Amino acid sequence: MAIVTLLTDSGETDHYVAAIKAKILSLNPGLAIADISHKILPCDIAHGAFVLRSVFNDFPKGTVHLVAVDSTGNSDTTSIAIQLEDHFFIGADNGLFGLISDKSHQQAVDINSISPMASTFPEKDIFAVAAAKLASGAAITSLGKPISSFKKMIGRSVKATRKLIAGHVIRVDNFGNLITNISKVDFDILSKGKNYTVAFARERFRKINSNYHQAEQGDCFLIFNSLGLLEIGIYKGRANDLLGMELDSAVNITFDES
Amino acid sequence: MAIVTLLTDSGETDHYVAAIKAKILSLNPGLAIADISHKILPCDIAHGAFVLRSVFNDFPKGTVHLVAVDSTGNSDTTSIAIQLEDHFFIGADNGLFGLISDKSHQQAVDINSISPMASTFPEKDIFAVAAAKLASGAAITSLGKPISSFKKMIGRSVKATRKLIAGHVIRVDNFGNLITNISKVDFDILSKGKNYTVAFARERFRKINSNYHQAEQGDCFLIFNSLGLLEIGIYKGRANDLLGMELDSAVNITFDES
Amino acid sequence: MAIVTLLTDSGETDHYVAAIKAKILSLNPGLAIADISHKILPCDIAHGAFVLRSVFNDFPKGTVHLVAVDSTGNSDTTSIAIQLEDHFFIGADNGLFGLISDKSHQQAVDINSISPMASTFPEKDIFAVAAAKLASGAAITSLGKPISSFKKMIGRSVKATRKLIAGHVIRVDNFGNLITNISKVDFDILSKGKNYTVAFARERFRKINSNYHQAEQGDCFLIFNSLGLLEIGIYKGRANDLLGMELDSAVNITFDES
Numbered sequence: 001m002a003i004v005t006l007l008t009d010s011g012e013t014d015h016y017v018a019a020i021k022a023k024i025l026s027l028n029p030g031l032a033i034a035d036i037s038h039k040i041l042p043c044d045i046a047h048g049a050f051v052l053r054s055v056f057n058d059f060p061k062g063t064v065h066l067v068a069v070d071s072t073g074n075s076d077t078t079s080i081a082i083q084l085e086d087h088f089f090i091g092a093d094n095g096l097f098g099l100i101s102d103k104s105h106q107q108a109v110d111i112n113s114i115s116p117m118a119s120t121f122p123e124k125d126i127f128a129v130a131a132a133k134l135a136s137g138a139a140i141t142s143l144g145k146p147i148s149s150f151k152k153m154i155g156r157s158v159k160a161t162r163k164l165i166a167g168h169v170i171r172v173d174n175f176g177n178l179i180t181n182i183s184k185v186d187f188d189i190l191s192k193g194k195n196y197t198v199a200f201a202r203e204r205f206r207k208i209n210s211n212y213h214q215a216e217q218g219d220c221f222l223i224f225n226s227l228g229l230l231e232i233g234i235y236k237g238r239a240n241d242l243l244g245m246e247l248d249s250a251v252n253i254t255f256d257e258s
Numbered sequence: 259m260a261i262v263t264l265l266t267d268s269g270e271t272d273h274y275v276a277a278i279k280a281k282i283l284s285l286n287p288g289l290a291i292a293d294i295s296h297k298i299l300p301c302d303i304a305h306g307a308f309v310l311r312s313v314f315n316d317f318p319k320g321t322v323h324l325v326a327v328d329s330t331g332n333s334d335t336t337s338i339a340i341q342l343e344d345h346f347f348i349g350a351d352n353g354l355f356g357l358i359s360d361k362s363h364q365q366a367v368d369i370n371s372i373s374p375m376a377s378t379f380p381e382k383d384i385f386a387v388a389a390a391k392l393a394s395g396a397a398i399t400s401l402g403k404p405i406s407s408f409k410k411m412i413g414r415s416v417k418a419t420r421k422l423i424a425g426h427v428i429r430v431d432n433f434g435n436l437i438t439n440i441s442k443v444d445f446d447i448l449s450k451g452k453n454y455t456v457a458f459a460r461e462r463f464r465k466i467n468s469n470y471h472q473a474e475q476g477d478c479f480l481i482f483n484s485l486g487l488l489e490i491g492i493y494k495g496r497a498n499d500l501l502g503m504e505l506d507s508a509v510n511i512t513f514d515e516s
Numbered sequence: 517m518a519i520v521t522l523l524t525d526s527g528e529t530d531h532y533v534a535a536i537k538a539k540i541l542s543l544n545p546g547l548a549i550a551d552i553s554h555k556i557l558p559c560d561i562a563h564g565a566f567v568l569r570s571v572f573n574d575f576p577k578g579t580v581h582l583v584a585v586d587s588t589g590n591s592d593t594t595s596i597a598i599q600l601e602d603h604f605f606i607g608a609d610n611g612l613f614g615l616i617s618d619k620s621h622q623q624a625v626d627i628n629s630i631s632p633m634a635s636t637f638p639e640k641d642i643f644a645v646a647a648a649k650l651a652s653g654a655a656i657t658s659l660g661k662p663i664s665s666f667k668k669m670i671g672r673s674v675k676a677t678r679k680l681i682a683g684h685v686i687r688v689d690n691f692g693n694l695i696t697n698i699s700k701v702d703f704d705i706l707s708k709g710k711n712y713t714v715a716f717a718r719e720r721f722r723k724i725n726s727n728y729h730q731a732e733q734g735d736c737f738l739i740f741n742s743l744g745l746l747e748i749g750i751y752k753g754r755a756n757d758l759l760g761m762e763l764d765s766a767v768n769i770t771f772d773e774s
Contacts (some may be wrong), residue, residue: 003541007413012296012297013299015294015309016297016431018294018313019313021292022313026316026317034537034538035534036531039527042433051529051534055534055535055538058534058542058640059539059541118469119469120469120481120482174526176533211634211636225637226535226635226636226640235545270553270555272553273552273567273570274689275553276567276571279550280571280575281574283550283573287576300690377727378742382574382743478653
């Protein structure tokens with residue numbers, strides 16, 4: 001049996017998350033449920049997508065990810081299941097799944113198409129049922145009619161040339177660290193043999209650390225993190241507060257002429 | 259083996275919840291534990307009861323619900339186990355269990371009556387032990403001496419006549435939605451063929467939506483939610499803040515003469 | 517198979533905790549994972565150690581405790597596994613493990629010594645791998661080279677004489693209760709047959725309650741709690757706010773001459 005993960009914006013003060021879990025366990029008490037987070041900011045699709053993109057591949061292939069972020073309230077929103085990178089994703093067709101991978105999906109179905117039901121709590125009545133079935137071994141094609149495409153939001157892109165990489169902060173984490181959308185892959189291609197300057201807020205850095213250990217308390221550090229993304233932090237401090245930066249703040253790397 | 263759920267007001271910054279889980283797993287490492295919430299407001303019996311009432315029936319019959327809300331500190335409080343609607347509930351006899359169901363209980367026992375112990379942490383020393391035994395298959399009658407009744411708090415009641423349903427907000431959820439104690443069952447009986455006005459704060463509505471999808475961003479919506487209760491929300495906004503309403507605010511439905 | 521517990525300062529809004537869980541489950545999908553807390557204050561070793569010390573022994577012997585508190589960022593920090601009181605602990609060698617027990621450790625190894633890797637996310641890449649192996653039955657000695665000692669922080673000590681016990685608040689819990697480092701063991705030895713005065717803030721008490729039940733709403737109470745430590749609380753109130761006390765505030769017990 002596959003693991004079912006839960007990612008919601010429901011918080012932990014209500015019955016919503018427990019109701020989803022209870023539904024899954026009622027259908028198959030043997031299923032293992034792993035919480036990813038229930039503290040996605042209400043209706044914040046970018047936040048939910050960032051967390052899901054950062055972690056889904058750490059779970060075993062075949063894991064079923066139930067996503068309840070901004071999943072009620074949209075007009076004309078369908079409930080879908082997607083197979084992507086050999087993982088399964090279940091949620092509202094609200095654009096979030098377009099942000100979690102650059103690969104093409106393998107299959108997609110409308111999970112409220114066989115015996116359509118109206119529900120004011122689709123996360124429990126529709127998503128949880130589909131998740132329990134998938135994790136118990138049902139084929140995705142048995143869950144509903146195939147759909148050829150689904151809604152895809154597009155993330156802020158990085159502008160990269162031989163002289164400049166222009167990126168942005170895409171996540172301020174629990175520690176106040178600033179995670180950008182500048183990837184190590186792009187940097188390595190463009191930086192070869194060149195000196196460079198990383199500029200953000202009023203700071204200018206000419207070096208990216210290779211590990212956190214090189215920072216002293218209170219020092220600002222730049223590092224390519226475990227996601228392969230440039231991260232700005234202050235060791236034992238909150239970089240966002242101390243640097244005056246937030247989601248969407250600009251971070252630029254300029255390369256010297258070689 | 260049955261599932262054990264946990265509902266506490268202990269928060270997540272201390273060892274209390276983990277100590278309860280550890281005790282259960284020490285007695286039976288094979289038991290499945292599902293968190294309902296640990297973010298009930300400290301000693302808020304109404305909050306705990308609302309969440310438990312809203313979700314317990316979604317779990318399989320036979321589930322054991324350990325409730326640690328306002329469970330230490332009362333004089334003369336006993337520790338009890340109750341069978342109700344084919345579910346088991348364990349906690350302090352502080353009135354909470356009177357709020358979770360309108361049905362009569364099947365059995366009730368004093369779980370600290372066989373070898374009474376004094377404990378400053380009954381949730382671990384008494385509740386967890388009883389929960390592990392029940393979930394492992396013990397009969398409720400083996401846990402302690404039967405009691406004929408237990409303390410029951412009574413919730414705010416709705417006043418319903420042919421001209422008026424007078425209710426109140428009983429829960430402001432994580433999204434700022436206002437859940438009232440006005441039930442669809444009552445409304446359907448009284449509204450037949452009549453026009454009506456729903457009044458709250460400075461708002462007057464003459465229509466209740468049938469699903470969230472009918473709202474546009476920033477719109478106020480009225481809906482009978484998945485619990486069968488009238489809910490007031492603002493799509494992508496916090497209704498409590500925007501309408502100036504809170505727990506206990508009045509919501510009235512008046513019916514036109516037909 | 518042993519239980520794996522998780523204790524982190526990572527919060528619940530990011531992918532970090534889920535990534536650690538996913539790694540463990542990828543290596544052994546059958547392992548049971550129990551969250552202790554993810555709400556340790558960022559980099560607060562004293563907070564993490566207090567919670568771990570208070571609960572680890574409630575888990576079955578052989579449990580594997582993965583601790584990710586202030587675990588990246590220190591220069592020269594190694595990743596270690598320790599056997600102590602028949603439990604296993606995995607984490608950064610940052611001093612925390614010196615605060616969780618007064619007993620000597622049984623074994624200790626450097627878990628990044630066999631095929632050393634550089635990682636910006638050792639909690640996932642190193643700790644989780646070692647935890648999965650240990651919980652699956654591997655010997656601690658198979659995880660890395662033995663080390664003779666590890667870093668040990670030393671907690672604030674209590675000054676105890678025949679006339680005085682001078683202690684401090686070591687934890688303000690979720691309810692605002694003030695937990696001190698004054699132990700019942702010390703108190704019982706020194707108080708025999710004597711009257712005493714407990715002094716803190718502007719309060720003077722000449723009696724310690726034997727259970728919470730002796731307090732009335734709004735009353736200040738003193739009790740030796742389930743950890744065997746003197747605790748100051750206000751029933752249905754936040755003692756820290758109402759008494760103007762916080763972490764490290766002084767609490768003194770003076771004994772009358774007998």
